[in-house]
Amino acid sequence: MNAEPTPTHGADGDIDPDQQPRALDDCRRCGLWRNATQAVGGEGGRRASIMLVGEQPGDKEDLAGLPFVGPAGALLDKALAEAGVERQAVYVTNAVKHFKWQLRGKRRMHKSPAQVEIRACSYWLDQELDDIRPSVIVALGATALGAVMQDAKRTLKDAMGHVMTRGNSRVLATYHPSFALRSPSHGSRDAAYQAIVKALARAKRLADEGG
Ligand code: URA
DSSP: OOSSOOOSSSSOTTOOTTOOOSSGGGOOSSGGGGGSSSOOOOBSOTTOSEEEEESOOOHHHHHHTSSSOSHHHHHHHHHHHHHTOOGGGEEEEESSOSOOEEEETTEEEEOOOOHHHHHHHHHHHHHHHHHHOOSEEEEESHHHHHHHHTOTTOOHHHHTTOOEEETTEEEEEEOOHHHHHHOSSHHHHHHHHHHHHHHHHHHHHHHHTTO
């Protein structure tokens, strides 16, 4: 593990935001690959009608190479079950494919991706959207919302409860599962969790209606 994460943008010649790599692990469009174990792509069937987009892999996902397998993933699985959506029926991915972290004590703590990193990684999200062509996209949190809507200024507060569009897909936005885990009070955690369940259930209804 690197004790001192190296900066993700700077003078280094190996970073090329215009690179068009074929494989995720070859991506040098930003510098996040340097401190990550591996790139974490999306998971799920190519015929999934619902795509869930999170922010970026966390510590567990970075090690496993799969999205949403840590604590946020456990909460997401619970919310999917409560909403009547099978995880196998959805495609799950992230706006950013490498784990960005800083060391606190011995733990690699999540660090929010910068806009330049989110933009660099839109190369991959755009490809996933083209491949899967989901009828409904659920953006989990503000980073995902900005990436899906290609508008960093979109706020979760304004977007929640509305049906937006990206191409032929409907887009819903809700809280990130980590927010429902870390919110300060039991009441706010429960409210965030219920909002996630509600958005997932609405996504299922929209997908069942054919988008
Ligand atoms: N948080 C995310 O946004 N994505 C993951 O895959 C895990 C945690």
